[in-house]
Amino acid sequence: MIAETVCSAVSVAGLGIAAVTAYRKRFLAAARIAAYSLVPIGLVMTGAVGWLADTAFSPTAWAGFVVLGGAWLLFMVTRALERRSGGTRKERKAAKAAAETQAVAPAASAPSLGQTARPAAAGPAAKPGSEDFSDIEAILKKHGI
Template identity: 70%
Template sequence: MIAETICSAASVAGLGIAAVTAYRRRFLAAARITAYALVPIGLVLTGVVEWVAGIAFDPSVWIGFLLLGAAWLLFVTTRAVERRRGLTREERKAARRAADDEGIAPAASAPALRQAATAQRPAAKPGGTGKAEPGDDFSDIEAILKKHGL
């Protein structure tokens, strides 16, 4: 009941502001304000406000939101742990194929997957000079520092 009253008052206030705006010959702005002012009363008449008010004070709905949050947290956590292992999805697939080709048992496949994936990664260049390569991310930073004499 209170929510409907507040929405109705907001609509009336918005329509008043739109009338003042139209009186000042700003018809485009007045039309936009009128559109915004009609939204709250439209929500009341369609029953959305009553539905939202019913949800806001229902404990089972809040428990549902908590469960959805816990599920989302589990998804995010497992994804982060998966990424921390350092293997991309393609590397895991390639390592799994290599393990299948070699006939490694599924129980022993986790260390074998890591070993096969690291074997497929390109090795670092020995004897690095410490200078950035043209395709390196730090080449533009080095150029700026050299320009300023640092």
């Protein structure tokens, strides 16, 4: 009962503000304010305010919200732990088996850039535009690429 009264008062106040705004020749803003002020009275007329008021003062409803929050929290924690550990046990096992059976390039046992592919002079006599990629090659060799 009180919720309906408050919503009606808010709607009337909003329509009053819209009238003052329209008097100041700001019709677009007045129409927007009027639209916002009609929402509470529309909620009262549909019965949503009564349902919300009954829910807000019901201990059973609050216990239900707590249970839903706990379920959501458990869901998010398990998801975060699953992502952190790399998936479920079955998914990790399948990924490990797939990595062992499939090689990236099974025929390539030697690095693609051998000793003969490097320029002979790698010191100050080298071309000014050439770069030394030995550190990158070391990283790739370390990872077996």
